[in-house]
Amino acid sequence: MNQPELIVQLQQGDASAFTRLVAQWQELVFNTAIGIVQNVEDADDITQEVFIQVYQSVSSFKGESKFSTWLYRITVNRALDHERKMKRKKRFAIVQRFIGDKIDEELHPVEFNHPGVQLEQKENAAMLFKALKNVPDNQRIAFTLHKLEKQSYQEIAEIMNTSLMAVESLMARAKRNLQIELKKYYRP
Amino acid sequence: MNSEENMDKKIETVLNSLDSSNRAAPMPFLQTRINARLNKEVASAWEKIAGFVSRPSVAIAGLCFVLLVNVLVIGLSKSANTNAITDQATVTQTDEFSISVATIYDFENNQ
Numbered sequence: 241m242n243q244p245e246l247i248v249q250l251q252q253g254d255a256s257a258f259t260r261l262v263a264q265w266q267e268l269v270f271n272t273a274i275g276i277v278q279n280v281e282d283a284d285d286i287t288q289e290v291f292i293q294v295y296q297s298v299s300s301f302k303g304e305s306k307f308s309t310w311l312y313r314i315t316v317n318r319a320l321d322h323e324r325k326m327k328r329k330k331r332f333a334i335v336q337r338f339i340g341d342k343i344d345e346e347l348h349p350v351e352f353n354h355p356g357v358q359l360e361q362k363e364n365a366a367m368l369f370k371a372l373k374n375v376p377d378n379q380r381i382a383f384t385l386h387k388l389e390k391q392s393y394q395e396i397a398e399i400m401n402t403s404l405m406a407v408e409s410l411m412a413r414a415k416r417n418l419q420i421e422l423k424k425y426y427r428p
Numbered sequence: 429m430n431s432e433e434n435m436d437k438k439i440e441t442v443l444n445s446l447d448s449s450n451r452a453a454p455m456p457f458l459q460t461r462i463n464a465r466l467n468k469e470v471a472s473a474w475e476k477i478a479g480f481v482s483r484p485s486v487a488i489a490g491l492c493f494v495l496l497v498n499v500l501v502i503g504l505s506k507s508a509n510t511n512a513i514t515d516q517a518t519v520t521q522t523d524e525f526s527i528s529v530a531t532i533y534d535f536e537n538n539q
Contacts, residue, residue: 259459262458262459262462263459266453266454266458267451267452267453267454268451269454270451270452270453270454271451271452274452280455283452283454284454284455284458284461287454287458288458288461288462288465291462292462292465292466292469295462295466354446354449354452355452355453356449356450356451356452357445357446357449358448358449361445361446361448361449364441364442364445365442365445365446365449367442367445368442368443368445368446371442387446387447387449388446388449388451389451415443418443419439419443422439422442422443423435423439426435426438426439427435
């Protein structure tokens, strides 16, 4: 079944269309979310939230862009919102530490291993994900969409609602910043 | 120089470490969890409405509004009744003191 037909069915309130939509797009949403938040449980939560939002606001999807582009946008926004929430929690945890309270374990995640990375690349990928945490949001999004989701620069430009030139610039700056970050590990 | 080149190579390998990665799959039964959350959200919407209505400030404001409407309705209906009585009284007076009705007690025309 092609995408627009599935969307039309969902817009008409067909519950089975929603089941098919989740089955078809769950990996796209989850993989994008996990690349940004770097935590399996959080990515799973975000995936659920994204599909709930899709279910509730599918009537507002006019088909001006591809459905996948719309889905990527929702996922990226949700993941960034989640990160902001976590940062606020972290700030509160610092205050708690001064008071002497116990700090939640989830706020200090251990090294992240992406489940889809090849075994021989696990160590390198973990290092890359660690370095990605110190790169500005828009550069990190562009890099993650390109490397993890194999999106072209043109598709990334559509998802991020920007120009192709801007994405090229973002990717160049992301690589430069990552090189600086990675040099810190090799040359402490 | 050699170590610098070596480091650059290593960094390049790290930067390309995701190129051969596959998509990560979510935990099983995602659909069930989404459906459960959707049903919970519908229930929680009603809970939110109930919670809002049962707030003391909202409940008191609602009660005041109902009382005000009652007072207004009573006031309006009273004034409507008074008008009716006044109309009736005027008609009665007009009938009683009508100058157009000629009777043997018609003093005004008695000249």
